[in-house]
Amino acid sequence: MKKTLLILLLITSTSLFAQSFSTGTQTLSSGLTTSINIDNDTGTTTLMLAGPSNKWFGIGFGNSNMNGTDILMTNGSSTLRDAYSTSNGTPQAEASQDWTLEVNSVVNGTRTIVASRANNTGDSNDYVFNASAGSLTVIWAMGSSTEYAYHSIRGVTALSVSLGISENNLLNFEM
Numbered sequence: 367m368k369k370t371l372l373i374l375l376l377i378t379s380t381s382l383f384a385q386s387f388s389t390g391t392q393t394l395s396s397g398l399t400t401s402i403n404i405d406n407d408t409g410t411t412t413l414m415l416a417g418p419s420n421k422w423f424g425i426g427f428g429n430s431n432m433n434g435t436d437i438l439m440t441n442g443s444s445t446l447r448d449a450y451s452t453s454n455g456t457p458q459a460e461a462s463q464d465w466t467l468e469v470n471s472v473v474n475g476t477r478t479i480v481a482s483r484a485n486n487t488g489d490s491n492d493y494v495f496n497a498s499a500g501s502l503t504v505i506w507a508m509g510s511s512t513e514y515a516y517h518s519i520r521g522v523t524a525l526s527v528s529l530g531i532s533e534n535n536l537l538n539f540e541m
Contacts, residue, residue, distance in 0.1 A: 387497050389525040394506045397476070398423055402525065404485060406497035412482040413438065413465075419477040422514055426451065426505040427493035430522045435505060436493040440479050442512045444470055450491040456514055460491060499528050 386405040391414070393399050401414040415438070417423040424439030424447075426432070432451040439447040439457065448465050449457035464487045469480035485495040495502075502525045507517035 385497070385529070387499060387527050387529055389502065389527055392523070392525055394425075394504075394523055395508065395519055395521060398506065398508055400425060400504070400506070400525075402495075402502065402527070404495045404497045404527070409485050410482050411485050411495040412468075412480065414478065414480050415440070416476055416478040417508060419472045419475050420512065421509050421518075422512055423508040424449075424457075424506065426457075427495075428503060429505060430503055431505065432457070436491060437505075438465055438481065439514070440470075440477070441514055442477060446479070446481055447514075460489070462487075462489060464489065464492060501525065502527050 385407060386403055388404070389400070389402045391399055391401045398417040399414075400416075403412045405412070413425070415423065415425055419442055422439060422441040424437050426435040426437040429435040432454050435451045435457075437449045437451055437457045439449055441447075444467070446463070446465050446467055447457070448460050448463045450460050451457035464483045465481040466483060467479070467481050469478060471478050485497065503522065504525055505520070505522050507520040509515055510518040
């Protein structure tokens, strides 16, 4: 009886937690923050990007420069630009827009964007988010207005990705 109870407890405890990996909220530049959550169970990545409501800003994944980089940008409208950059010019919108906009809000001059997409879209131009601990290199930029043009500020940052627990699901069972 004790062995059965122990096995049942172990099986139940391992199914209580949904496994996800997160960068936590990271400051990219003064007034520009991001958080990336990569969910292994749903196969979905959720991105939070917050910056000034009167400027365009964007983030690129898995590269330290603009050449061959998957980029997500916003100019403050209700849409996002899912783009791919092959040079140092303005990234061109991709034919398929894989990101789904979930939140686009402005509070006290800060625009917060929350968007999600599949970890692996199957598109060779899209970055594949891996649900594992490690490091994720991102590039980021911000313009001086809401018009997409040359950035006024930019950078490269390596974000630390660690195991996080995004959900605790309590299971009901009887003995």
